[in-house]
Amino acid sequence: MALAVEVRNLSKSYGRKQALDHVSFVLPPGAMLGLVGPNGAGKSTLMRMLLGLVRPTSGSIVYNGRPLWPDPTPLMPAVGGFVDTPQFYPYLSGRENLALLAEMASIPVSRVDEVLEYVHLRQDGAERVGGYSHGMRQRLGIAAALMKRPGLLILDEPQDGLDPARLKEMRQLVGAVRLEFGCTIIMSSHAIADVERLCDRIAVFDQGRVRYVGPASQLGGTPIEAIVWEARPMDRALDELQALGVNAHPIDEGRILAPLDARWDLADINAALIGRGVRIFTVMRRAESLESRLLAYLEDQHVDVR
Numbered sequence: 001m002a003l004a005v006e007v008r009n010l011s012k013s014y015g016r017k018q019a020l021d022h023v024s025f026v027l028p029p030g031a032m033l034g035l036v037g038p039n040g041a042g043k044s045t046l047m048r049m050l051l052g053l054v055r056p057t058s059g060s061i062v063y064n065g066r067p068l069w070p071d072p073t074p075l076m077p078a079v080g081g082f083v084d085t086p087q088f089y090p091y092l093s094g095r096e097n098l099a100l101l102a103e104m105a106s107i108p109v110s111r112v113d114e115v116l117e118y119v120h121l122r123q124d125g126a127e128r129v130g131g132y133s134h135g136m137r138q139r140l141g142i143a144a145a146l147m148k149r150p151g152l153l154i155l156d157e158p159q160d161g162l163d164p165a166r167l168k169e170m171r172q173l174v175g176a177v178r179l180e181f182g183c184t185i186i187m188s189s190h191a192i193a194d195v196e197r198l199c200d201r202i203a204v205f206d207q208g209r210v211r212y213v214g215p216a217s218q219l220g221g222t223p224i225e226a227i228v229w230e231a232r233p234m235d236r237a238l239d240e241l242q243a244l245g246v247n248a249h250p251i252d253e254g255r256i257l258a259p260l261d262a263r264w265d266l267a268d269i270n271a272a273l274i275g276r277g278v279r280i281f282t283v284m285r286r287a288e289s290l291e292s293r294l295l296a297y298l299e300d301q302h303v304d305v306r
C-alpha cells in the first residue's frame with residue numbers, strides 16, 4: 001500500500017542542541033499517530049517541520065510520494081494544523097478570522113460556517129476571539145485547519161489545559177474528524193489515556209529520538225495485567241498469597257496487587273484466602289495503564305543508555 005507519510009532520518013540541530021536525532025517512521029493513509037514523551041523530547045520540532053515552519057538539518061519528509069522539503073509551499077494546501085496554541089487576531093471575531101484565512105487560501109467563504117458548525121462554534125462565531133476561552137481557541141484552531149480539507153492534520157497538544165468536560169469534547173471532535181474527513185493525523189499529547197483511545201499507533205519521543213513506534217498495546221512487550229484484591233486482614237491475605245506462590249504486594253491500606261499469572265486458578269486462590277479467614281470485598285482484573293508502561297519504558301531506555 002502507498003504510504004501517506006514517510007519520515008526518514010530526520011534531524012534538527014539548534015547550535016549544539018540536537019532537537020531531533022535521526023527520526024524515522026512511516027504512516028499509511030488514514031492512520032492516527034500519537035506523539036508522546038517528556039517535555040523537550042522533540043515532538044513540536046517534528047510537527048513544525050511537517051507544517052513547513054522549520055527546516056530539517058538533514059533527512060527527509062515525504063507526503064503522498066512528494067518531498068516536503070526543501071520547498072514545502074506546494075504541499076502546504078494539503079497539510080493543516082497548529083503547533084503550540086493556535087494564534088488569531090483577538091480583536092476580530094472567530095468568523096472574521098476564518099474568513100481572512102479563506103480569502104488568503106482562495107477557499108470559498110461558505111466553508112467558514114461549515115467548519116464553525118463542525119467544531120460547535122457557530123453561535124460564538126460572531127464574538128471577538130479575545131473573549132474566547134482556551135478550549136474555544138483550540139476548537140477554532142481545528143476549524144481553521146479543516147478549512148482546506150487537509151489530507152494530513154497536525155495537532156500539537158489539542159487537549160492542553162482543558163477541563164474534564166472539554167477534554168471529552170475534544171476527544172470526540174478529533175475522533176469524528178478522523179472518521180469523517182479520513183485524514184491522516186499526527187497528534188502530540190500528554191493526555192496519555194486520550195492518545196491510547198484515539199490513536200492506532202504511538203511514537204515515543206525521548207531526547208530527540210524515537211524510541212518506539214507501534215501500537216500502544218505493545219509498548220514494552222505484552223501488556224501486564226494484574227489482579228487487585230480488596231481484602232482484610234491484609235497481613236493474613238499477604239501471608240496466604242505468599243504461601244500459594246503469588247507475588248503480591250500491598251498498594252494501599254486496603255488493597256493488594258499481584259501481576260496476573262496465566263497458570264493461576266483464581267477461584268482456588270480466593271477459596272484458599274477465604275479458608276484462612278480472609279474477608280474479600282472485591283477482586284478486580286486491571287490492565288496496566290499506558291502511562292505507567294510509558295514511564296517504565298523510558299526508565300528502562302535510560303538504564304540501557306547508561
Ligand SMILES: Nc1ncnc2c1ncn2[C@@H]1O[C@H](COP(=O)(O)OP(=O)(O)OP(=O)(O)O)[C@@H](O)[C@H]1O
Nearest residue numbers: 014017018019038039040041042043044045046205
Ligand atoms: N528555536 C529553537 N531554538 C533553540 N532550541 C530549540 C528551538 N526549538 C526547540 N528547541 C529545543 O529543542 C528541544 C526539543 O523541543 P520541542 O519543543 O520539539 O520538544 P517537545 O517534545 O515538543 O516538548 P513539549 O512536550 O514541552 O512541547 C528542546 O530542548 C528545545 O529547547
